[in-house]
Amino acid sequence: MEQKMLSFNYEEFMEDRVTLDADFDNGSLGSVIKLGKNWYHFDVSPNTWYRFHFRVRGCKDQEIIFDFTCREIQQPGYSEGRGRWYWGNPERMKGMQLAYRYPYVSYDGKTWEKIDNMLKDPGPVGRFRFKYRFKEDEAYICHQIPYTYGDMLNWVNSLEGTPCVKSEIIGFTRNGLAEPALTLAADTPAKNLVVLIGREDADEPGGSFAIEGAVDYILHKRPDLLERYTFKVVPMVGIEGVVCGASHSAGYGYSGNNWAFDKSPEEIENVKQAMKRWTQDGYCLRMGVKMHGAQRPGFFKGVDDIIAYDLDVLECLRAGLRDYYGGQWEPFGTPLEAVIRPKGYFERYIMDEYKTNYVVGTHVVESDAGETSVDGGRALMHAIARFLDTLE
Numbered sequence: 001m002e003q004k005m006l007s008f009n010y011e012e013f014m015e016d017r018v019t020l021d022a023d024f025d026n027g028s029l030g031s032v033i034k035l036g037k038n039w040y041h042f043d044v045s046p047n048t049w050y051r052f053h054f055r056v057r058g059c060k061d062q063e064i065i066f067d068f069t070c071r072e073i074q075q076p077g078y079s080e081g082r083g084r085w086y087w088g089n090p091e092r093m094k095g096m097q098l099a100y101r102y103p104y105v106s107y108d109g110k111t112w113e114k115i116d117n118m119l120k121d122p123g124p125v126g127r128f129r130f131k132y133r134f135k136e137d138e139a140y141i142c143h144q145i146p147y148t149y150g151d152m153l154n155w156v157n158s159l160e161g162t163p164c165v166k167s168e169i170i171g172f173t174r175n176g177l178a179e180p181a182l183t184l185a186a187d188t189p190a191k192n193l194v195v196l197i198g199r200e201d202a203d204e205p206g207g208s209f210a211i212e213g214a215v216d217y218i219l220h221k222r223p224d225l226l227e228r229y230t231f232k233v234v235p236m237v238g239i240e241g242v243v244c245g246a247s248h249s250a251g252y253g254y255s256g257n258n259w260a261f262d263k264s265p266e267e268i269e270n271v272k273q274a275m276k277r278w279t280q281d282g283y284c285l286r287m288g289v290k291m292h293g294a295q296r297p298g299f300f301k302g303v304d305d306i307i308a309y310d311l312d313v314l315e316c317l318r319a320g321l322r323d324y325y326g327g328q329w330e331p332f333g334t335p336l337e338a339v340i341r342p343k344g345y346f347e348r349y350i351m352d353e354y355k356t357n358y359v360v361g362t363h364v365v366e367s368d369a370g371e372t373s374v375d376g377g378r379a380l381m382h383a384i385a386r387f388l389d390t391l392e
């Protein structure tokens with residue numbers, strides 16, 4: 001056999017068409033460094049400590065390894081990406097094994113599948129690694145199945161013409177984006193008002209899916225509720241945080257604890273003013289519910305972290321959830337006692353301003369199958385309806 005000269009052209013070997021970016025609604029990505037052939041490291045964006053939602057292009061038929069590093073934060077229980085990318089606290093997880101959250105991949109931004117491998121690098125703090133062989137030339141990768149501002153607008157638009165549903169714009173965000181609300185009401189609207197808000201925390205898409213599920217449940221399973229109650233639904237509060245892909249809000253404060261200010265950030269102030277108008281129009285605010293989304297992968301069913309002040313509400317919610325899941329629901333992270341939220345939170349704001357103790361805060365969980373929490377929203381509404389049925 002003739003001896004061939006062995007050669008290696010580094011530039012040719014390294015050349016590829018792969019690009020990563022996050023320049024779209026809800027996109028999030030820090031700086032990217034190519035570590036080797038088909039091997040990239042990225043940092044998370046400075047507006048989050050763990051989250052990403054990016055687009056890969058030029059990737060068809062290639063297996064690419066992604067390393068990423070979470071930012072270390074000074075909060076116990078969240079060190080090294082814990083609580084967002086892996087869970088390993090046996091006490092909290094009831095003896096479960098170390099478990100990872102797997103990122104999701106999509107080629108169309110609509111259907112998502114789990115990337116079923118993930119490793120925690122034993123070396124650098126907060127470093128993880130996953131790999132994926134792409135079937136198409138353009139793909140999206142995200143921490144959880146995302147729900148964008150555009151998704152919310154499309155959903156609101158899709159309800160146009162649905163009997164008993166009207167939409168309105170209750171205000172605009174700091175940068176002028178519309179904040180819609182839905183009214184679910186009978187032809188002659190009932191004066192008892194239930195206010196539902198979703199997606200205060202931008203990195204909790206579960207809160208948005210849950211709102212869709214809750215509205216679906218009212219319209220299709222319990223339309224009779226509208227004879228006694230009118231529902232005002234604000235499907236997305238933290239709009240600008242969602243658009244820029246941040247963990248919480250878009251720079252105007254952290255968490256949904258800005259309700260007690262004389263003038264809250266626009267997205268919250270709009271809801272406060274809308275509630276004032278609604279009650280001036282003769283509605284009586286009977287109950288306030290906020291739906292957040294849990295970060296845990298589907299270890300638990302439906303809804304956890306139910307925070308309620310009134311014990312009847314709490315008991316009805318628990319019974320309703322057990323009922324919805326055929327007895328297969330157990331409270332997780334839910335205080336057994338009534339909880340009064342600190343000033344600044346939605347629940348407390350409703351209690352202080354509207355003199356009702358019927359307030360609920362929850363985090364709705366994705367299902368085991370890695371699906372969205374639409375069904376969790378239905379379950380929660382099933383349980384809330386049970387409580388509303390008991391009210392005069």
Ligand SMILES: [Zn+2]
Nearest residue numbers: 201204292293
């Ligand atoms: Zn939350």
